Amino acid sequence: MQKRELVFSGVAASPGISIGSCFVFEEPSWHPEPRTISARKVDAEKKRFRTAVAAVRKDISRSHQTTFSQFGSDLAEVLEMQLAILDDQVFLEEIEAFIEKEHYDAAYAAYTVFSQKKDFFMGMSNAYFRERAFDIQHLKELLVKSMLGERFSGKIALKKPAIVIAHNLSPNDTIQLHLQKVLGFVTTMGGKTSHTAIVARALGVPAVVGVPRFSDQVKSGDQIILDGNHGEVILHPEPETIADYKKRQEKQRAAKARLLKESSLETRTQDGHKIAVRSNIEFENELPQLLKVSADGIGLFRTEGLFLNRSDLPSEEEQTEVYRRIAEAVYPNKLVLRTLDIGGDKILPQLAGEPEENPFLGWRAIRFWLDHREGFQSQLKAALRANTRGNIQILLPMVSGLSELRQAREVLDSARETLRKEGKPFVGEVDLGIMIEIPSAVILADQFAREADFFSIGTNDLVQYTLAVDRGNERVANLYSHFHPAVLRMIKMTLDAGRAAGIPVGMCGEMAGDPLAIPLLLGMGFQELSLSHSLIPEIKKIVRDLALDECQELYGDVFGENSTQRVVDILTAFFRHRFPEIEVEP
Numbered sequence: 001m002q003k004r005e006l007v008f009s010g011v012a013a014s015p016g017i018s019i020g021s022c023f024v025f026e027e028p029s030w031h032p033e034p035r036t037i038s039a040r041k042v043d044a045e046k047k048r049f050r051t052a053v054a055a056v057r058k059d060i061s062r063s064h065q066t067t068f069s070q071f072g073s074d075l076a077e078v079l080e081m082q083l084a085i086l087d088d089q090v091f092l093e094e095i096e097a098f099i100e101k102e103h104y105d106a107a108y109a110a111y112t113v114f115s116q117k118k119d120f121f122m123g124m125s126n127a128y129f130r131e132r133a134f135d136i137q138h139l140k141e142l143l144v145k146s147m148l149g150e151r152f153s154g155k156i157a158l159k160k161p162a163i164v165i166a167h168n169l170s171p172n173d174t175i176q177l178h179l180q181k182v183l184g185f186v187t188t189m190g191g192k193t194s195h196t197a198i199v200a201r202a203l204g205v206p207a208v209v210g211v212p213r214f215s216d217q218v219k220s221g222d223q224i225i226l227d228g229n230h231g232e233v234i235l236h237p238e239p240e241t242i243a244d245y246k247k248r249q250e251k252q253r254a255a256k257a258r259l260l261k262e263s264s265l266e267t268r269t270q271d272g273h274k275i276a277v278r279s280n281i282e283f284e285n286e287l288p289q290l291l292k293v294s295a296d297g298i299g300l301f302r303t304e305g306l307f308l309n310r311s312d313l314p315s316e317e318e319q320t321e322v323y324r325r326i327a328e329a330v331y332p333n334k335l336v337l338r339t340l341d342i343g344g345d346k347i348l349p350q351l352a353g354e355p356e357e358n359p360f361l362g363w364r365a366i367r368f369w370l371d372h373r374e375g376f377q378s379q380l381k382a383a384l385r386a387n388t389r390g391n392i393q394i395l396l397p398m399v400s401g402l403s404e405l406r407q408a409r410e411v412l413d414s415a416r417e418t419l420r421k422e423g424k425p426f427v428g429e430v431d432l433g434i435m436i437e438i439p440s441a442v443i444l445a446d447q448f449a450r451e452a453d454f455f456s457i458g459t460n461d462l463v464q465y466t467l468a469v470d471r472g473n474e475r476v477a478n479l480y481s482h483f484h485p486a487v488l489r490m491i492k493m494t495l496d497a498g499r500a501a502g503i504p505v506g507m508c509g510e511m512a513g514d515p516l517a518i519p520l521l522l523g524m525g526f527q528e529l530s531l532s533h534s535l536i537p538e539i540k541k542i543v544r545d546l547a548l549d550e551c552q553e554l555y556g557d558v559f560g561e562n563s564t565q566r567v568v569d570i571l572t573a574f575f576r577h578r579f580p581e582i583e584v585e586p
């Protein structure tokens with residue numbers, strides 16, 4: 001007898017529709033015996049614990065390398081967070097202190113302290129910290145198993161492609177499952193920033209997370225439909241529902257393929273204005289994707305990727321090779337190479353100083369590099385040497401005053417001078433631009449425009465510094481918006497100052513990849529946008545369907561508004577009218 005169809009709602013974590021039978025992934029529940037030890041054994045147990053940490057660290061590092069080369073930075077970052085926990089000496093010492101004080105063996109001590117830490121993070125209101133609880137849980141299992149003589153288990157084996165249902169999945173489990181052609185993920189835990197969500201998006205697998213009690217209602221082999229666009233899961237679907245979703249699935253596949261095919265067309269508005277749609281990248285291994293979507297070059301290369309997760313600094317030679325390969329790959333288009341933007345939430349252990357109270361207002365980006373001139377100069381030398389085709393431009397992050405731009409120019413001059421002395425060939429001429437992401441740079445934009453060769457607006461930081469809203473704090477996330485009227489004025493002021501001085505002004509913050517923002521940005525006068533490669537086909541299509549005069553009119557309607565909500569309402573109404581087939585979340 002056909003079971004009754006049941007619909008469950010959760011968070012739409014990764015888009016796409018999957019239809020198939022499910023595989024319920026059950027985590028083994030276990031805990032080590034509380035084994036006491038004599039005082040004589042304390043040191044030996046501490047050593048056993050450290051050996052286990054080293055073994056697990058090694059396993060995760062190895063997995064990190066393959067993950068990075070196969071799946072890219074998003075997935076690798078998840079494992080980096082786990083490595084950071086294993087490198088936290090203060091935390092590791094807590095476990096040693098537990099062994100010493102309570103006289104329990106290493107496995108039970110690690111189990112207990114990790115469990116306490118996990119519960120602590122689980123109780124926090126910030127989703128980011130709650131996610132760390134899962135890292136801790138996962139590490140606890142690996143460590144205890146290692147101490148009890150078991151290493152990474154290859155425990156999950158799908159007999160055939162299936163939709164995986166779990167309470168929560170560790171990144172390793174998710175990757176292992178992906179390698180077995182999983183059709184989708186449903187988890188009872190998690191939100192948009194949960195590991196399963198990040199990993200599923202990076203892999204392009206549909207997912208719905210945060211579906212309470214779902215795993216209690218379903219067993220392996222049950223038929224389900226997973227709708228990653230709307231965050232719905234349908235258990236025991238009726239034949240008509242399956243037929244309906246098959247149609248939708250086909251439509252989406254065709255639309256995606258069409259967008260990708262059209263992505264190679266030149267991006268001109270209906271009335272013939274050429275708009276450069278470039279890609280933001282962090283790693284060299286993103287090149288194939290950006291070539292696939294026919295990006296008009298690279299509008300922002302975040303070079304931090306080359307400096308993070310290693311114990312040394314990349315040499316001038318190594319940087320030259322990487323920059324040259326990337327510049328070659330996108331030629332004749334441009335490669336806008338941003339100098340190191342470290343600090344804030346990206347810490348460089350090789351050169352780290354004391355932890356800062358307010359890292360986003362601290363020793364970040366250009367400030368940091370000007371204090372490490374040798375490293376700064378070495379990066380600039382590499383950029384000059386790599387510029388054999390003349391398509392590299394250099395971009396300075398977090399510039400707040402003219403003296404920083406002037407000092408950076410001096411370092412660039414001395415980089416040229418040193419290269420001359422060393423007899424290394426290079427192209428002397430290179431454009432030097434600045435990120436506009438601090439309000440002081442907007443206010444002085446006319447002065448900057450006389451000395452910088454171009455501007456690139458970084459809305460991610462500009463929003464946080466203009467509105468005093470931490471870009472990573474979900475408690476104030478409702479206040480963070482690039483549609484705030486003050487932010488829109490900042491953007492327009494920058495554009496006007498650049499235009500008056502005759503220098504190009506582009507945008508590389510997330511706003512440039514927000515479909516809702518595109519008509520407004522074109523109306524303001526942007527001709528250069530840079531965004532994540534996964535968004536390029538859709539954004540190009542939107543640009544191609546718009547005419548400049550309708551965008552200018554829209555900008556006129558929005559500009560006088562004094563509330564974010566009004567701006568969003570006007571933009572949403574326009575978008576829904578012009579692009580009814582594209583779903584936007586205001």
Ligand code: PEP
Binds near residue numbers: 300437457462509
């Ligand atoms: C920005 O701030 O908008 C930007 C593009 O830089 P990042 O996100 O790397 O700070």
Ligand code: MG
Binds near residue numbers: 397437458460461
């Ligand atoms: Mg920034």
